[in-house]
Amino acid sequence: MDFEHSDKVKGLIAQLNKFMDEHIYPAEEEHHAWATNLENLWKPWPGIEALKEKAKAEGLWNLFLPEEYGEFSAGLTNLEYAPLAEIMGRAPWSSEVFNCSAPDTGNMEVLAKFGTKEQQKEWLMPLLNGEIRSAYLMTEPQVASSDATNIETEIKADGDDYVINGRKWWISGIMDPRCKLLLMMGKTNPDAPRHQQQSTVIIPRDTPGVHIVRNQTVFGSLHSPGGEAELRLENVRIPKSNIILGEGRGFEIAQGRLGPGRIHHCMRSIGQAQRALEIMAKRVESRVAFGKKLSDQSSIRQDIARSYCEIEQARLLTLKAAHHMDKYGNKEARDIIAAIKVVAPQMAQNVTDRAIQAHGGMGVSSDTPIAYFFTLNRFLRIADGPDEVHMSQLGKLKIKEYNAL
Ligand SMILES: Cc1cc2nc3c(=O)[nH]c(=O)nc-3n(C[C@H](O)[C@H](O)[C@H](O)COP(=O)(O)OP(=O)(O)OC[C@H]3O[C@@H](n4cnc5c(N)ncnc54)[C@H](O)[C@@H]3O)c2cc1C
Structure with a gap:
């Protein structure tokens, strides 16, 4: 396994980071204020369509559909998409800007894979174009x-x-x-x-x-x-x-639909954990309590170190899962997809919890995105299959595999 990004992916990472710096992070506050104002209930943020057009024009569009989807694909493998989804995850609403957000992504996959030509024309094309x-x-x-x-x-x-x-x-x-x-x-x-x-x-x-x-x-x-x-x-x-x-094919479709969706969530969870850790590192360096910077406290350093270790572990497992999906197919990769679906949201929940604690009262507020990241990863441990269900299936697979040795 070689997890060094290709030149193409390095170029896309730089392009996406630039887009985030120029258009997403500066709009975060306005987006949040809009989305939480009850007067705007169920109305999309007015800036979203213009940003979608910009992203589309730059080719930062539909990056999630792997190569096997031929004409519908942006030509990236799951492994190549992983660092890009991680960057989008740093500001969760931004994945819509790149037409890479759930539940549309899973639905597009189903229609691209199993839909008739008519179904694709009527429903997949407008979804791929970001019109609906x-x-x-x-x-x-x-x-x-x-x-x-x-x-x-x-x-x-x-x-x-x-x-x-x-x-x-x-x-x-x-x-x-x-x-x-x-x-x-x-x-x-x-x-x-x-x-x-x-x-x-x-x-x-x-x-x-x-x-x-x-x-x-x-x-x-x-x-x-x-x-x-x-x-x-x-x-x-x-x-x-x-x-x-x-x-009679509904169960099969549900299984197929949720596989890639699960790993996309995990990639984004890693982006959230990484961003929370970066914000935490800055906060503890600038805050003084009992005559010492918080960053000089051993318990805080341990929290930062532990978080770094956990993020790196989860990131590597996500990349390995993406690599297995590309190499062996989603079905063969179901053990490692189950593993990362259990590991990544729990990891991000732990990391954001530490970041909340280090921020004191500010940690539970909306002044940073950390509290939102925490809630997001908490419900992700239930959505797309609760932890226990993935563990149960993973345990069953491993018992079978090791008994066949
Ligand atoms: C924010 C959010 C968004 C969602 N979006 C969608 C959506 O768009 N579309 C959609 O269809 N659904 C959606 N869901 C639903 C989600 O997929 C389900 O909640 C999830 O699959 C669990 O189903 P359930 O709620 O019926 O829990 P149950 O099946 O009742 O399970 C309850 C609990 O039982 C435990 N459990 C279950 N099985 C086992 C086992 N084998 N071993 C041990 N313990 C076990 C687990 O702890 C589990 O959490 C969403 C959920 C949330 C919270």
């Missing part, structure tokens, strides 16, 4: 959704249509007025073998019967303009041509 946004509807309030085979929203055939009834919650991005596409996992056949009962379908956002029951908060935040929400799907009628890949 999307949501992914899997989780349901009444069942433990970390086990995707539990998903039970009914998708019932009716002539040339499907009629959908059920409940969903924790649906990210649904409140954004630019969200036009819902990819929904539900059950087409309760009598099929357990992993073939579900299917994934396309629901245009404005289809009658898609009702918002309530908005959900995450540690008190509404995450405007995308939000998380609980939905009721009531006699939602879609043509049968809106199914992706065919009946």
Whole structure:
């Protein structure tokens, strides 16, 4: 394994860092003030579209789609994308500027990989162009959704249509007025073998019967303009041509969709941890307590050193996971993807926790991005599969592997 970046990637890193310095970090305060002002609820920050155009013009666009996606890909491998996603992660809202943000990225992957030509023309192209946004509807309030085979929203055939009834919650991005596409996992056949009962379908956002029951908060935040929400799907009628890949393939699509998405989250978590550590290092150097700079306290130095070690470990594991995905495919790399999904958000939670502590009261405020990074990584330990589920699958894989030796 050679983790030295190629000249192409070094060039992109420099270009992206310059873009962040010139356009993203200076806009952070304004963006935050907009997004947290209830008068602007569910309205995108007005500066976002101009920044998207700038990023697109510079070729900093759709960098997440690996080479195997041919015409849709920006031509980077997962390994090449990793340091770029890390940089975007330093200001989490910025990934949208580069059309690299969840849940759109996962939905674009599904459509690029499994969509028909018509589905790609109607939905993938506007997503790739950044003209619309999307949501992914899997989780349901009444069942433990970390086990995707539990998903039970009914998708019932009716002539040339499907009629959908059920409940969903924790649906990210649904409140954004630019969200036009819902990819929904539900059950087409309760009598099929357990992993073939579900299917994934396309629901245009404005289809009658898609009702918002309530908005959900995450540690008190509404995450405007995308939000998380609980939905009721009531006699939602879609043509049968809106199914992706065919009946009974929903579980397979969900597994495939979440693999790359998980590692993208991890890359961004590392960016957040790294930035928190840099901010912490500056703060402790300038703050004096009991006649000593905080940076002269041994416990503070240990916190910085431990954080550095943990970030480096997680970064190397992420790069190795990306390398395995490129070399052996997502399925073969599922053990190391599970490992990094457990390691990276927990690491970033620990590092940001130390950075919060070193800042005293300021640490829990919005005067730095650290408190937000902390909450983000805390919920990431649940979203896209809770830690325990990944650990359980990883443990099972390793027991099998070592017993086969
Ligand atoms: C901010 C946020 C955004 C989200 N966005 C989306 C979205 O856009 N679309 C979507 O469909 N979903 C989304 N989710 C939902 C998320 O994917 C689910 O919450 C997650 O998969 C867990 O499902 P659950 O909430 O039903 O928990 P449950 O399945 O009820 O599990 C609860 C807990 O049980 C424990 N557990 C489960 N299995 C095991 C096991 N095998 N061993 C030991 N312990 C176990 C874990 O600690 C787990 O956290 C989002 C969640 C959050 C918090």
